[in-house]
Amino acid sequence: MSGKPVSLKILAAHLGLTVPTVSRALNNYADISPATRERVKRAADELGYSPNQNARRLSIGSSETIGYLMPRFSSSIAQPFVAQLLQGLGEALSKRNWDLLVIHADSSKDELTQIERTARSGRVGGLVISRPIKNDPRIRLMQDLKCPFVVHGRTASCDDYAWYDVDGEDAFVTAVNHLVALGHSRVAFVGAPLQYQFAQDRLNGYQRALQDNGLSLDQDLIQIAEFSDDGGEIATNMLLDLPNPPTAMVCLSDTMALGALAAIRARGFVPGVDISVIGYDGLKFGEHANPPLTTMAQPQAHAGRRLGDMLLSIIDGDDPSKHQELQRAHLLRRKTDGPLHVAKVLNHVSEREKIQ
Amino acid sequence: MSGKPVSLKILAAHLGLTVPTVSRALNNYADISPATRERVKRAADELGYSPNQNARRLSIGSSETIGYLMPRFSSSIAQPFVAQLLQGLGEALSKRNWDLLVIHADSSKDELTQIERTARSGRVGGLVISRPIKNDPRIRLMQDLKCPFVVHGRTASCDDYAWYDVDGEDAFVTAVNHLVALGHSRVAFVGAPLQYQFAQDRLNGYQRALQDNGLSLDQDLIQIAEFSDDGGEIATNMLLDLPNPPTAMVCLSDTMALGALAAIRARGFVPGVDISVIGYDGLKFGEHANPPLTTMAQPQAHAGRRLGDMLLSIIDGDDPSKHQELQRAHLLRRKTDGPLHVAKVLNHVSEREKIQ
DNA sequence: TAGCTAACCGAAAGCGGTTTCGTAGAGCAA
DNA sequence: TTGCTCTACGAAACCGCTTTCGGTTAGCTA
Numbered sequence: 001m002s003g004k005p006v007s008l009k010i011l012a013a014h015l016g017l018t019v020p021t022v023s024r025a026l027n028n029y030a031d032i033s034p035a036t037r038e039r040v041k042r043a044a045d046e047l048g049y050s051p052n053q054n055a056r057r058l059s060i061g062s063s064e065t066i067g068y069l070m071p072r073f074s075s076s077i078a079q080p081f082v083a084q085l086l087q088g089l090g091e092a093l094s095k096r097n098w099d100l101l102v103i104h105a106d107s108s109k110d111e112l113t114q115i116e117r118t119a120r121s122g123r124v125g126g127l128v129i130s131r132p133i134k135n136d137p138r139i140r141l142m143q144d145l146k147c148p149f150v151v152h153g154r155t156a157s158c159d160d161y162a163w164y165d166v167d168g169e170d171a172f173v174t175a176v177n178h179l180v181a182l183g184h185s186r187v188a189f190v191g192a193p194l195q196y197q198f199a200q201d202r203l204n205g206y207q208r209a210l211q212d213n214g215l216s217l218d219q220d221l222i223q224i225a226e227f228s229d230d231g232g233e234i235a236t237n238m239l240l241d242l243p244n245p246p247t248a249m250v251c252l253s254d255t256m257a258l259g260a261l262a263a264i265r266a267r268g269f270v271p272g273v274d275i276s277v278i279g280y281d282g283l284k285f286g287e288h289a290n291p292p293l294t295t296m297a298q299p300q301a302h303a304g305r306r307l308g309d310m311l312l313s314i315i316d317g318d319d320p321s322k323h324q325e326l327q328r329a330h331l332l333r334r335k336t337d338g339p340l341h342v343a344k345v346l347n348h349v350s351e352r353e354k355i356q
Numbered sequence: 357m358s359g360k361p362v363s364l365k366i367l368a369a370h371l372g373l374t375v376p377t378v379s380r381a382l383n384n385y386a387d388i389s390p391a392t393r394e395r396v397k398r399a400a401d402e403l404g405y406s407p408n409q410n411a412r413r414l415s416i417g418s419s420e421t422i423g424y425l426m427p428r429f430s431s432s433i434a435q436p437f438v439a440q441l442l443q444g445l446g447e448a449l450s451k452r453n454w455d456l457l458v459i460h461a462d463s464s465k466d467e468l469t470q471i472e473r474t475a476r477s478g479r480v481g482g483l484v485i486s487r488p489i490k491n492d493p494r495i496r497l498m499q500d501l502k503c504p505f506v507v508h509g510r511t512a513s514c515d516d517y518a519w520y521d522v523d524g525e526d527a528f529v530t531a532v533n534h535l536v537a538l539g540h541s542r543v544a545f546v547g548a549p550l551q552y553q554f555a556q557d558r559l560n561g562y563q564r565a566l567q568d569n570g571l572s573l574d575q576d577l578i579q580i581a582e583f584s585d586d587g588g589e590i591a592t593n594m595l596l597d598l599p600n601p602p603t604a605m606v607c608l609s610d611t612m613a614l615g616a617l618a619a620i621r622a623r624g625f626v627p628g629v630d631i632s633v634i635g636y637d638g639l640k641f642g643e644h645a646n647p648p649l650t651t652m653a654q655p656q657a658h659a660g661r662r663l664g665d666m667l668l669s670i671i672d673g674d675d676p677s678k679h680q681e682l683q684r685a686h687l688l689r690r691k692t693d694g695p696l697h698v699a700k701v702l703n704h705v706s707e708r709e710k711i712q
Numbered sequence: 713t714a715g716c717t718a719a720c721c722g723a724a725a726g727c728g729g730t731t732t733c734g735t736a737g738a739g740c741a742a
Numbered sequence: 743t744t745g746c747t748c749t750a751c752g753a754a755a756c757c758g759c760t761t762t763c764g765g766t767t768a769g770c771t772a
Contacts, residue, residue, distance in 0.1 A: 373752090376752075414758065
C-alpha cells in the first residue's frame with residue numbers, strides 16, 4: 001500500500017492539475033471550485049498524502065512546534081511529574097496540530113547553548129522551562145532572544161514573564177499552622193539546597209508561619225540536605241540527634257518525607273504519634289507509605305494543559321505578563337500528623353544523656 | 357544582541373560571499389580555502405548564526421528526528437518510567453544532534469492515524485513504541501509504512517522487528533521459585549487484563565514455574581484486575597476471601613503490589629510474615645512501602661539509551677531483527693517475602709467458617 | 713457581437729538551506 | 743608566452759510546499 005512518500009507533485013500529476021492548485025484546494029482556498037476541491041481531497045487520502053512538514057513549515061515560516069526543556073535529575077525518584085506534564089502539553093497542542101519537542105541537555109552550561117541554538121534554528125516557536133533556580137539564566141536568555149516561553153514555577157522577580165506555579169510559601173504556612181494547631185511548637189524544616197526557587201519559597205513559608213504563631217526561629221531546626229529520600233533521612237537524623245529535637249517537621253517534598261519516615265521509624269518512633277511529618281506534592285505513592293503520608297497536595301493535573309495554552313497564546317502575540325497562574329496546595333491528611341506527644345521523644349533524649 | 361534570526365543570506369552578504377560558499381565553508385567542504393573557512397566560521401558565531409532546521413532538513417531529505425509515542429495512561433501512578441526513558445533517548449540522540457518528538461494521541465484509533473500522518477509527513481525518521489498489546493496494530497502499520505521503529509517490550513511473534521525487553525516470564529519463574537523455596541505451595545498471581553503482552557508473559561512465567569515445581573494450577577489463584585494499586589487491592593481481597601487462601605502472591609507490578617499490601621494489612625495480617633508478596637519493577641518507592649516491598653527489579657536505566665541507539669542503527673540501514681535485546685530482572689529482597697507461616701491465615705479462615 | 717466581470721486555474725517567486733556543475737584565476741611546466 | 747592543472751569560489755538547480763500575481767474561459771449585460 002505504500003512505498004515512497006507521496007508529494008504534492010505526484011498528487012498533482014495524478015490529478016492533471018498543477019501543484020499550487022492542489023495545495024490551495026487542500027487548504028480550502030476560495031478560488032478553487034468546490035468540484036475540484038472535493039476531487040483533490042478524495043485523491044489525497046486515497047493516495048495517503050500528508051504534507052511534508054519540513055517543507056510546509058519552512059514555507060509558512062512557523063515551526064508549529066514547542067519545546068520542553070527536560071529537567072536533568074540526579075535522583076531517579078524525582079520525576080513522577082514529567083509524564084503528566086507532557087501529557088497535558090500534548091493535549092493543549094493537539095488542538096492545533098502543533099508538535100512537542102523534548103530538549104535534552106547533558107550539562108548545565110550545555111543547556112544554555114542548547115537553548116540558544118534551538119531558538120535560533122527555528123525548530124520551536126516557544127519553550128517550556130521547568131524548575132527555575134534563583135536568577136535563572138535561562139529566563140534571561142529567552143528574554144534576550146525574544147523567544148516566547150513559559151515557566152513551570154517562578155523566580156523572585158517574575159513580573160515580566162509567564163508562569164504557572166503552586167504557592168509553596170502558602171502551602172508551608174498552612175502545614176505549619178496545622179501542626180501548631182495540633183499543639184506542636186518545635187516544628188522543623190527539612191529542605192534541599194536553596195538554589196531552586198521553590199526550595200526558598202517553601203522555607204519562607206515555614207519561617208513566616210513560625211513568626212505568625214509567635215514561635216522563635218531555631219536555626220537548628222532547619223536542615224538542608226540533598227533533594228532525595230536519602231537526603232530526607234540524613235536531615236531527619238540530624239534533627240533527632242538534637243539536644244532538644246522537634247516534635248513535628250515539614251518536608252520539602254514527599255520524597256524527602258519518605259526518608260524522614262524511615263529515619264523516625266529506625267529509632268523506634270511512630271510517625272504521626274511521636275513525631276508528626278507533613279510532606280509536599282501529594283504523590284499517590286504516599287498512600288502506601290508507612291504510615292500513609294500526610295502531605296500538601298498540589299493540583300498537578302492541569303499544569304501541562306495550562307502551560308501549553310499559555311504558551312500558544314503568547315506565541316499568538318499575547319503579553320506574557322498576562323499569563324501568570326498561581327494555584328494553591330491543600331492539606332491532605334493521612335496518618336503522619338497528630339497531636340503533640342512529647343513523652344517518648346523526650347524520654348529518649350534523657351536516656352541518651354544518661355548514657356553519655 | 358539579537359533581533360530577527362540571521363540567515364545564510366545575510367551572513368553571506370556580511371562576508372561578501374555567496375550563500376553556497378558560506379554553506380560549504382560551515383560544512384567543511386574541501387573546496388573552500390582554510391582561510392575563508394575560518395573567516396566564515398568566526399563570523400557565524402559572532403552573528404549567532406544557526407541554520408534553519410526546517411530548511412536544512414528539507415534540503416538534505418532527513419528529519420533528523422525520532423518520535424516517541426506517549427503511552428496513554430488511565431491511572432496517574434503508572435508512569436515513573438517515561439521520564440527515564442526520554443532521558444535515555446535524549447542521550448542517544450544528542451550524539452548526532454537529532455531531535456526527539458513526543459507524539460500524543462487522545463484515543464486508540466486516533467493513535468493509528470496519528471502514526472500514519474507522522475510517518476508520512478516526514479517529521480520523523482523513526483518511532484519508539486511502548487507497551488505493545490497482543491497483535492499490536494501499530495507494529496503492523498509501521499511495517500506497512502516501511503518506517504523504522506523499535507519497540508519497548510515485545511509481542512508473541514517478535515522475530516522481524518527490533519525490540520528491547522525485560523524477560524517477564526523468566527522473572528516470574530524466579531519469583532515463584534523463590535517463594536516455593538521458602539515453603540509456599542499456594543502462590544497466587546495478581547495480574548491485569550491480558551491484552552498487554554507483558555501481562556501475558558508474566559502470567560506464563562507464573563504458570564510455568566508452578567508446573568516446574570509440580571504444583572497444581574488453581575484458577576482461583578489467578579486474579580485479574582485493573583492495572584493500578586486499587587486493582588491490586590481488589591484482587592487481593594478476592595484472594596483472601598477464598599476458602600483456601602494463598603500464603604504467597606506475585607504481582608504484575610510494584611504498583612499493584614502496593615495495593616496488595618494494603619489489603620493484607622487491612623485484615624490484620626503482616627505482609628512477609630503471614631503472606632508473602634513479590635512485586636515487579638523495582639521502583640524506588642517500594643523501599644518505603646509498609647513493609648518494604650520485595651520485587652523483581654528490572655534494569656530500567658539503559659532502556660532509553662539502548663532503544664535510541666538501536667533505532668539510529670536501523671535508520672542507518674541495519675536489519676531490525678539484528679537488534680533484539682532481552683534483559684533479565686533480578687530478585688530484590690526487601691521485607692515482604694518470608695517462609696511459610698500458615699497459622700494465622702488458616703485460623704482466620706476457620707474463624708470465618710464458624711461465624712457463617 | 714462587443715465588452716465586462718467573475719470564476720477558476722497556471723505561472724512564477726519565495727522560504728533557507730544543500731549540492732552539482734561550471735569557470736575565473738593562480739600556479740606551474742615547457 | 744602558451745597550455746595545462748588545480749584551487750576556490752559563483753551560478754544554478756533543487757528539496758516540497760505556500761502565496762502572489764496573471765491570464766484564460768465562461769457567463770452576463772448592453
